Amino acid sequence: MLTVDNLSVYYGAIRALHQVSCRVDQGEIVALIGANGAGKTTILTTISGIVSSSTGSIAFEGEDITRMPAHQIVTKGISQVPEGRRVFARMSVQENLEMGGFILSNKQEIKQGIERAFTLFPRLAERRKQAARTLSGGEQQMLAMGRALMSNPRLLLLDEPSMGLAPMLVEKIFEIIVEINKTGTTIMLVEQNASMALSIAHRAYVLETGEVVLSGSASDLASNPEVRKAYLGE
Template sequence: MLSVENLSVNYGAIRALHDVSCRVEQGEIVALIGANGAGKTTILNTISGIVPSMGGVIAFEGTEITHMAPHLIVRKGICQVPEGRRVFARMSVQENLEMGGFILSGKQEVAQGIERAFTLFPRLAERRKQPARTLSGGEQQMLAMGRALMSNPRLLLLDEPSMGLAPMLVEKIFEIVVEINKSGTTIMLVEQNASMALSIAHRAYVLETGEVVLSGDAGELARNPEVRKAYLGE
């Protein structure tokens, strides 16, 4: 479904990604794990068209999207939930969801998308008129995910969904990620909580200083002594 080949990205004189290659098959959850600054978010931002690549090819469902504009990439079927949630603070929950449905063709489609978000996240339905800034961190994460799902993406890019959340909420968010995947959305997941990410992913890539150093079945990587020592705190 998604193919990234020899992707290189620079931030000024700093090389953020060095010839990174990875792929996502339809129906999978693929995790990117690694330390802060390893290049995980840069990969998602480059796939989304937010960060320009210096080299390499990104293809989605057989079409090259390497230098495509971000709004056109959303129309192709890829949507990103950014790190730090980035909800529209002064807008209500419902207005945030409506913003996520900007590519939808009519009011009925938007209404259906909102109802789907409220079914997935009942807590948002209870707060539909509240400004997003008044929500808890967990509720804002739910809103950011619901907003991204409004465009009916076939590939959802999730950047650090557990960041800053209480452990109980982290489990809930990951349960919802699995539910979204089971309902037919393919997921690429960047996550600091490597243990949780590997527990729900099908496959994973380990990044260090802008390069893929390990890849494979998520369960096998979770049992890998190097991965356990470096990322699972064992």
């Protein structure tokens, strides 16, 4: 579904990614794990067109999207849940969801998208008229995910969904990620909580200083002594 080939990205003189190659097959959950500053978020923002690459290519469902602008990439079927949630603070929950459906011209589709979000996240339905800034961190994460799903993406890019959440909420968010995947949405997941990420992913890539240093099935990486020592606290 997605192929990233020899991707290099620079922020000014600083190299964020160096010849990174990875792929996501249809129906998978693929995790990117690594320390802070390893380049995980840069991969997602480059795929979604927010950051430009210096070299390399990105193909989605056989089409080259390397130089495509971000708003056009959304129409192709890729949506991103940004790190730090970034909800529209002054808008209501419902208005945030409507913003996520900006590419939909059919009012019925928008209505169905909102109902889907409220089914996945019943807490949002209870707060549909509340300003997003009044929500808890967990509720804002649910809203950011619901907003990203409004455009009916075939590939969902999830950036640090557990950041700043209580352990009980982290489990709930990961259960919902699995549920979203089971309904047919392919997922690329960036996550600091490596053990949680590997517990739900099919495959994973380990990044260090902008390079892929290990890749394989999530279960193989979870039992790899180096990974256990570096990322699973063992």
